[in-house]
Amino acid sequence: MSTPDWQSLVRPNIWHLAPYRSARDEYSGTDAHVFLDANENPYNRPYNRYPDPLQRELKQQVSRVKGVPVGNIFLGNGSDEAIDLIYRVFCRPSKDNVVAIEPTYGMYSVCAAINDVEYRRVTLEAHFSLRADKLLQACSQNTKAIFICSPNNPTGNAMERKEMLRLCEDFNGIVVIDEAYVDFQREPSIVSELSAHPNLVVLQTLSKAWGSAAIRLGMAFAHETVIGFFNKVKYPYNVNHLTQEQASEMLHHIDDVEKWVHLILDERPKVMRAVSELPYCKEVFPTEANFFLARMTKADALYNYLVERGIVVRNRSRVTLCQDCLRITIGTPAENTALIAALRQWEG
Numbered sequence: 245m246s247t248p249d250w251q252s253l254v255r256p257n258i259w260h261l262a263p264y265r266s267a268r269d270e271y272s273g274t275d276a277h278v279f280l281d282a283n284e285n286p287y288n289r290p291y292n293r294y295p296d297p298l299q300r301e302l303k304q305q306v307s308r309v310k311g312v313p314v315g316n317i318f319l320g321n322g323s324d325e326a327i328d329l330i331y332r333v334f335c336r337p338s339k340d341n342v343v344a345i346e347p348t349y350g351m352y353s354v355c356a357a358i359n360d361v362e363y364r365r366v367t368l369e370a371h372f373s374l375r376a377d378k379l380l381q382a383c384s385q386n387t388k389a390i391f392i393c394s395p396n397n398p399t400g401n402a403m404e405r406k407e408m409l410r411l412c413e414d415f416n417g418i419v420v421i422d423e424a425y426v427d428f429q430r431e432p433s434i435v436s437e438l439s440a441h442p443n444l445v446v447l448q449t450l451s452k453a454w455g456s457a458a459i460r461l462g463m464a465f466a467h468e469t470v471i472g473f474f475n476k477v478k479y480p481y482n483v484n485h486l487t488q489e490q491a492s493e494m495l496h497h498i499d500d501v502e503k504w505v506h507l508i509l510d511e512r513p514k515v516m517r518a519v520s521e522l523p524y525c526k527e528v529f530p531t532e533a534n535f536f537l538a539r540m541t542k543a544d545a546l547y548n549y550l551v552e553r554g555i556v557v558r559n560r561s562r563v564t565l566c567q568d569c570l571r572i573t574i575g576t577p578a579e580n581t582a583l584i585a586a587l588r589q590w591e592g
């Protein structure tokens with residue numbers, strides 16, 4: 245798609261919004277040393293000061309690690325914040341709609357409901373694959389965004405790159421590609437397509453491979469115009485000081501992340517093989533994430549049995565295309581062994 249008509253995509257109230265300007269927005273130079281502009285307490289350093297509203301230092305680091313210019317980066321309170329902002333920036337409540345694959349991550353539909361935006365589900369094909377033409381058919385004049393998750397949660401498969409790019413080409417709204425599990429997939433990230441596709445928004449997070457779900461740091465990579473609107477609408481200090489500090493620490497330890505990803509990818513086929521060999525397991529689905537989906541004969545009963553044994557997996561048996569399926573995250577070798585031992589003892 246050539247440059248979108250931003251004004252027709254963005255909600256009129258957001259287009260015209262005069263954003264809140266904090267003390268830290270008004271003054272962002274480096275020369276001053278007496279800060280009496282934000283009614284902060286001068287004691288209890290460093291927690292007495294408001295954090296940088298635009299997380300400039302952290303973005304420099306993210307930029308280096310991800311190979312994306314600083315101007316194309318938004319950081320939020322988890323990727324969930326970016327998902328919500330997509331609705332709040334682009335979708336007029338009770339008028340606009342979004343289209344999404346089904347099954348997928350639950351937050352897209354929850355945020356749609358909260359924002360009073362119609363959510364159109366397009367069921368995936370065989371092998372949970374994506375067909376761009378079916379999603380495009382589901383769109384109307386008022387479709388503002390298409391949500392794709394790749395590798396997809398809960399199915400684990402990565403979507404075909406060609407189909408995702410076709411959406412970017414042929415849809416004249418926002419195409420969101422949620423890459424929460426990108427570090428586990430075979431292909432490199434789709435962020436390399438950002439400059440060619442101004443309507444593409446790529447979501448990533450420190451919550452999975454980076455082992456930092458507790459700190460809540462999500463990333464959105466997009467055209468600078470989209471980033472500008474996210475910044476206009478977000479809470480002024482959406483990423484707190486402790487999170488910025490810890491995220492920065494993690495970005496200095498990419499070697500740890502790579503080590504964890506290797507350990508998990510090494511364990512994954514072992515667990516999948518053991519599960520597939522269980523007499524009551526019907527199918528184990530291929531995955532490019534740190535979890536996999538397995539179809540059982542009696543998923544509910546098995547789920548309850550595992551809970552009794554102190555092991556919690558995700559019961560997805562009531563989700564479209566996932567009848568009798570459990571979603572199993574790869575844990576440490578000891579955790580995986582405990583799971584497999586418990587599964588082998590089930591007499592359901």
Ligand SMILES: *Cc1c(COP(=O)(O)O)cnc(C)c1O
Nearest residue numbers: 322323324349397424449451462
């Ligand atoms: C886990 C997950 C996220 C992460 O959300 P955060 O708010 O960053 O923790 C995002 N998208 C998908 C598909 C996920 O599975």
